[in-house]
Amino acid sequence: MELHKLTALELAQKLRTGEVTQQEAVDTALSRIHTAQPDNNAFVTVDGPAFPAADLSASPLAGVPMAYKDNICTKGVPTTCASKILEGFVPCYDATVVERLSAAGAVSLGKLNMDEFAMGSTSETSYAGPVKNPWDLTRAAGGSSGGAAAAVAAGEVWYAIGSDTGGSIRQPAAYCGVTGMKPTYGTVSRYGLIAYASSLDQMGPIARSAADCAAVLDVIQGKDPRDGTSLDAPAGGLLASLTGNLKGKKIGLPIDCFGEGLDPEVRAAVLAAAEVLKACGATVEEFALPVMEYVVPTYYIIAAAEASSNLSRFDGVKYGWRAESYETLGDLYTMTRTQGFGTEVKRRILLGTFVLSSGYYDAYYKKALQVKAVIKKAFDEAFTKYDLLLTPVAPTTAPKLGESLSDPLKMYLSDIYTVSVNLAGLPALSMPCGFDGKGMPIGAQLIGPPLGDGMVLNGAHAFQQETDWHKKAPKGGDAQ
Amino acid sequence: MTWETVIGLETHVELATKTKIFCSCTTQFGGDPNTHCCPVCTGMPGTLPVLNEKVLEFAVKAGLALNCEISRRSQFDRKNYFYPDLPKAYQISQLYLPICHDGAVDIGGGKTIRIHELHMEEDAGKLVHDPWLDQTRADYNRCGVPLIEIVTEPDFRSAEEVISYLEKLRSTLQYLGVSDCKMQEGSLRCDVNLSVRPAGSEEFGTRTEMKNLNSFKAISRAIAYEARRQIELLEEGKRVVQETRRWDENKDATYAMRSKENAQDYRYFPEPDIPPLELSEEYIDGLRAAQPELAEAKRARYQADWGLPAYDAEMLTSQKALADFFEEVVALGTDPKQASNWIMGQVLGQLSTHGLEAKDMALTPPTLARLIALVQEGKLNRNTAVKVFEAVFADDGDVDAYVKEHGLEQVSDAGLVEQVVEQVLAANEKSVADFKAGKEKAFGFLVGQVMRQLKGQAAPAVVNQVLREKLSK
Numbered sequence: 001m002e003l004h005k006l007t008a009l010e011l012a013q014k015l016r017t018g019e020v021t022q023q024e025a026v027d028t029a030l031s032r033i034h035t036a037q038p039d040n041n042a043f044v045t046v047d048g049p050a051f052p053a054a055d056l057s058a059s060p061l062a063g064v065p066m067a068y069k070d071n072i073c074t075k076g077v078p079t080t081c082a083s084k085i086l087e088g089f090v091p092c093y094d095a096t097v098v099e100r101l102s103a104a105g106a107v108s109l110g111k112l113n114m115d116e117f118a119m120g121s122t123s124e125t126s127y128a129g130p131v132k133n134p135w136d137l138t139r140a141a142g143g144s145s146g147g148a149a150a151a152v153a154a155g156e157v158w159y160a161i162g163s164d165t166g167g168s169i170r171q172p173a174a175y176c177g178v179t180g181m182k183p184t185y186g187t188v189s190r191y192g193l194i195a196y197a198s199s200l201d202q203m204g205p206i207a208r209s210a211a212d213c214a215a216v217l218d219v220i221q222g223k224d225p226r227d228g229t230s231l232d233a234p235a236g237g238l239l240a241s242l243t244g245n246l247k248g249k250k251i252g253l254p255i256d257c258f259g260e261g262l263d264p265e266v267r268a269a270v271l272a273a274a275e276v277l278k279a280c281g282a283t284v285e286e287f288a289l290p291v292m293e294y295v296v297p298t299y300y301i302i303a304a305a306e307a308s309s310n311l312s313r314f315d316g317v318k319y320g321w322r323a324e325s326y327e328t329l330g331d332l333y334t335m336t337r338t339q340g341f342g343t344e345v346k347r348r349i350l351l352g353t354f355v356l357s358s359g360y361y362d363a364y365y366k367k368a369l370q371v372k373a374v375i376k377k378a379f380d381e382a383f384t385k386y387d388l389l390l391t392p393v394a395p396t397t398a399p400k401l402g403e404s405l406s407d408p409l410k411m412y413l414s415d416i417y418t419v420s421v422n423l424a425g426l427p428a429l430s431m432p433c434g435f436d437g438k439g440m441p442i443g444a445q446l447i448g449p450p451l452g453d454g455m456v457l458n459g460a461h462a463f464q465q466e467t468d469w470h471k472k473a474p475k476g477g478d479a480q
Numbered sequence: 481m482t483w484e485t486v487i488g489l490e491t492h493v494e495l496a497t498k499t500k501i502f503c504s505c506t507t508q509f510g511g512d513p514n515t516h517c518c519p520v521c522t523g524m525p526g527t528l529p530v531l532n533e534k535v536l537e538f539a540v541k542a543g544l545a546l547n548c549e550i551s552r553r554s555q556f557d558r559k560n561y562f563y564p565d566l567p568k569a570y571q572i573s574q575l576y577l578p579i580c581h582d583g584a585v586d587i588g589g590g591k592t593i594r595i596h597e598l599h600m601e602e603d604a605g606k607l608v609h610d611p612w613l614d615q616t617r618a619d620y621n622r623c624g625v626p627l628i629e630i631v632t633e634p635d636f637r638s639a640e641e642v643i644s645y646l647e648k649l650r651s652t653l654q655y656l657g658v659s660d661c662k663m664q665e666g667s668l669r670c671d672v673n674l675s676v677r678p679a680g681s682e683e684f685g686t687r688t689e690m691k692n693l694n695s696f697k698a699i700s701r702a703i704a705y706e707a708r709r710q711i712e713l714l715e716e717g718k719r720v721v722q723e724t725r726r727w728d729e730n731k732d733a734t735y736a737m738r739s740k741e742n743a744q745d746y747r748y749f750p751e752p753d754i755p756p757l758e759l760s761e762e763y764i765d766g767l768r769a770a771q772p773e774l775a776e777a778k779r780a781r782y783q784a785d786w787g788l789p790a791y792d793a794e795m796l797t798s799q800k801a802l803a804d805f806f807e808e809v810v811a812l813g814t815d816p817k818q819a820s821n822w823i824m825g826q827v828l829g830q831l832s833t834h835g836l837e838a839k840d841m842a843l844t845p846p847t848l849a850r851l852i853a854l855v856q857e858g859k860l861n862r863n864t865a866v867k868v869f870e871a872v873f874a875d876d877g878d879v880d881a882y883v884k885e886h887g888l889e890q891v892s893d894a895g896l897v898e899q900v901v902e903q904v905l906a907a908n909e910k911s912v913a914d915f916k917a918g919k920e921k922a923f924g925f926l927v928g929q930v931m932r933q934l935k936g937q938a939a940p941a942v943v944n945q946v947l948r949e950k951l952s953k
Contacts, residue, residue, distance in 0.1 A: 073526040086525070093519050095526060194525040199752035228530045228754045306752055309560050312569030313523050317618070333562055356560075356747035365749055 003028045004155030005473055008064045008212040011158055015056055015063040022052040022063045022107070029065040029109055032156045040132045040141065042151040044070045045111040047077050054105035060215045060239060061159070062105025069148050069162045070111040071118055072203065073192040074098055077108075081194050082126035083116045085314045085340030087321040095192020096227070097161055097203055097220045104219040112160055113147030116342045117311060118168055118196040120144050121411050122404045125344040130401055133176060134474040135440055139398040142172030148206045149176035153474055159207035159216055163193055165200045166299050167393070167418025170430035173206050174393035174443020177432045179460065179470055180206040181213040184451050185425035186231035188217075189224030195310040197303035198229075200422040209470055210431065210460035214238040217453065233451055241454050242461040247281035249459070252386035254289035257417055263396045269434035269442040270392045273463065277390065280462040287385070291378040292420060294371050299419035300412055301355050301368035307345075308352025314340065347408065372423050379424040383449035388459050390446055391417045393430045397440035417445060427453040431460045432469035441472070481715070482679040485707045486687075487636035487672060491649065492627050493659045494603065494667035495538045501602050501626035502529030502572065509665050513608075513619035521624035523568035528753050531556075535626040536579070536757065538658040539600045540767050542628055543580030545652050545774060546595050550764050554579045556600070556751035561744050564618050565605040573629075574599035575748045579757070585652075587644040594633040601627050628658075634673065634684065639703040643696050646670065654800045655774045660839075663695055670699060675720070676710045685710070686720040690734055692727050702727040706734050778803055786816035792824055801839035802827075808845035814852050822852055826866060830873045842876040850879045858939050859883075861890045891938045897930070897946045900938075904929045905950060915951060923947070 003011065003020065014020040026048055037043055054063040068074060071081045073091035075098075080086040094102070102108075115125040123131035123146025131146035133139040134154040141150040145162030149172035152160055162169040164182035173180025181204045188203050195201055205216035215238075222235030253274060258267055274284045316322035316336030323335030341349070355364035382389060395414055404411040421428040426447055433444040444463075448456035464470050500507055503520035520527045543550055555577045558570040583595030605620040630649070636642050650661040650668060661668040675687035690706060693699045710720050725734040750756075773781075775797040782793040797803045802823065809819040827848070831841060851869055854860035860868065860883060868882055883889055891897060904926060905912055914922040930943050 071526075073524075079525075081525075089525070091526070092524065093527075191528050192526040195753075197752075226530060227528050229528075229752075305749060309558050309570050309747070309749070312560060312562065313525070313567060315562060315569060317564050318522070318567060319524075329564070353747065356749050358745045358747070361747075361749070369750075 004032050007208045008061055008158035009215055012061050012064050022054060026052045026065050026107060029157055036154040036156050039137055040134050040150045040154055041129050042113055042131055042147040042156060043110050044080060044082060044113050044128045045078050046109060048109040049107060052107045054107055059104035059219055063107060064158045065107045065109050066159045067109050067112050067151060067157045069114050069145050071114060071163055071194045072161060081117045082114045082128050084127045085321050089320045096189035096224045098192060100220050109157055112151055115144035116345050118144040118163055118165055119344050119348050121171060121414055123147060124405055125342050133398050138400060140401055142175030142398060144168040145206060146172045149173050149178055152178045152206050155473060159205055159212055161203055162206050163201055163203045165196045165303060166415050166422050169204050169206055170418050170428060170445060171394050173430040175398035177441030177472055178206055178208060179210055179213055179431050181429040183217060183221060183453050184427045186229050187221045187233060189227040189230045191224055191226040197306040198310060199306060200303060210457050210464055211239060211242055214242055214457045238454050238457055242458050244462040244465045245281060246277060246462045249282040249387045251277055251282045251284045252382055252389045253284060253286045254389060254391060255286050256289045256292040257391040261395050262392060265436040266392050266396060266442050270444045273433040273444040274390055276463055276466050280466060289378060289382060291375045295375060295420040295423060296413055296416050298368045298371045299423055301364050304348045304352035305356050305365050308349045311349055375420060376424040379426060387455055388446050388448055390444060393417060393443035393445045397436045397442055421447055426450060427456045429456045429460050431463060434469060483676045483711050484679045485637060486634050486675050486677060486684060487642055488634035489632045490671040491630045492669040493653060495535055495626040495628060496659050497532060497534045497626055499532055500624035501532050501535050502624055507625045511621050516621040522620050529572060531754055535600055539579045539628050541656050542653060542658050543598050544768055544771060545656055546583040546585055548580035548583030548595055548598055551577055551579055552759050553756055555756040556754045557748045558751050559746045559748055561746055565607050567620060567623060571602060572751055573601035585645060585648055587641060587648055591641060593635045593645050596631045596633050598628055598630045601629060603627050639700040642699060651775050655772055672703060674706050676707055686722050689724045690727050691724060698727055698729055701732060702734060788820050792820050795824055796820060799838045805838060805845055809849045812845060812849035814849045818852050822848060826869050843873050844876050847872060847876055847879055859890050861937060864888050864936060888937060891934050894942055894946060897938055897942050900930055900933045901946050901950050
């Protein structure tokens, strides 16, 4: 039996029946990590329990080995955001999601590689080196949760927790052929997630099926008094509500997401997915969503502005890395931040500082907030007609390593289909829906209305009942 | 030329909540460095602020008392700057939509000061420089202590007006219970914006902002110094530079800290971690209905209902703790005038002797009420009572026990007094003769002799009565 090819729920079932022991599951994972890590560099820190002993009745996923993106605080385990500036930083507390998952019997095996401070779309801006795609080690795993997607795709863990500010769960999931979900903003507590852009950040699962994602969300969603933006909405019950039935559901295809810039193979695969959804009982209809034109600039202004403030605390004074030599306090700040942050992070801090500057605030940041409201309204209107929207996740499949670093603007533009979802605070999921001619996975995105997380998961679940794209595994990193 | 001084104030007030504005750490003053801290108030990566609702409540109460408009929709903003006492490198404050705005404070003499706004924010930590080791250490205990900043319009024309306003503000906030307003501990801090202009001019001159003003005295002196400095500059044909100046208490002068050219760009933007605040009418009405009676209203009531003189009413209401004490003594059945006399005389006297503020004294209302009752009932002579008061003041001693232990109970037994009077009359024939010859002074001498025999514990009214009876025989 190839344990690493099971879904998280399947493994949990075998743990409960005693067919597989917790130790066997952890050993399998550690052996896979040992084999795959030199190739894909998915982990930043491997830190598993020597003798796993989860309470197997704690949740449907109890005892299943998993890992966290390295921007999620784990008490006593280094958390670096894949940045030099947080070298040696060990949080003194657990993020709320970590607390909840631990209580649900999750067995963490460590911390996953990512773009530095989650800024990037390929996980190449990491201080720990780039993550490589398990399907083709010369290609990027996507980003910023590239380590999470690669580790799940390579069978190193059964699921992972990533974060998504503009597509950082969905896009790497698409590039690596796994399922990733960004829940409705406010449904998962951000307490303990080292912030990139606070109004857009949301954590979520990357796994091998929509059902696995539902089981994870059942644990991590729900009001947290430590996060003022967390919603007092009903949580739990997502896994139990998956029917796979889409009868009577209306799915909208925004034509603005299928035009110029979209790779024809990706286009064909996503349209084929629409046919499958039809076969599950849904009706599919094209409609216009012209606000798509504004989503990328709006996103980069808001995200950079918030990032410039959020990352100010990394100044070498209190924790993490500090420049070796400095004269004055000003020097300490300048040297530490100049040497401690990578190029992409500095680019966004500068951009954000600029758009918040006195004299430019109204023209950029304030305007961007106004456009954000317009974008949200456009989606709200779409959801008066449709239950779900279907789009590509990214315009292409995974690029070659190095390609994006040389052309950041192109990289920013490739976020077009995912960033709108964060601006509107919506739930959205990326599911594998085929391969291109080079054998690289293609992802389709299902977007739901606010708090329509169950609807999104059910759409994907229906699709995965009819297809087996999500069951495909890469050869790279395979121990066999 | 005659010059007019124009002043506006920015006052920071620490709120008296038990816990900090965005976490549940204590707000207690002092403590060993970094012992009143948690991951949230030290800005550890990944932590989030959650607003303490008590802070909102206190800010709205203060705004209502200062006759402000309360914003139905308000929000927090980030003020970004680097400094080691600010662990997040931004202060969570309010710029765009402050909680209260457009208020007014009557400072007496027909003068009203307009309030521009009142907003909520968090305090920063403290840096302690160790010159011996040439090291600077950060203490984050004060990080996240809630503040309100109250900004006035430039409506003051003198230091006296500024002090009247601050006294009124302090009294009001103390009455509300939202702050203890201790300048020495920094729970009330004041920045003074000052400019001068030719009397009668409508335009404002260039202003400077003065910081580090730690007492009313410092404020008065800094205003006098800075107005003089600016007038001298202008009279010499020079220019006033817009800048921040620091008051140096020891040198009695202000010094330039930074000019506007070097002013920081704080890059304010709405705080994404705290949702906008939406206040309902019910919430505001509820707080309005629960507002306590403030000094002015109490003063009027003391005069109207209890017939106290204006001066006494003003003194009693000058500190909330004193007014509360007074009202409790009255509530225990004491005649308000008697209670007032005792507080105005003895209580204030003892506070001054001990260098205490009313809210810090041990004496409780039942103790004073009992003492006054003993005098009223004729069981204690007034002079003795004052001595008893002085004895029990410091630790709120038991009045009855003290009187008993020291045998101070007043003699009102006419029989005993009669005996003593007869002895005294027999022993002082000359004085008796003098009295009968019309020398009223001799009567006083005889009273004194009787009192001496009775160790001062006789009721004066009884002594007078018995003596007059005997002498008229």
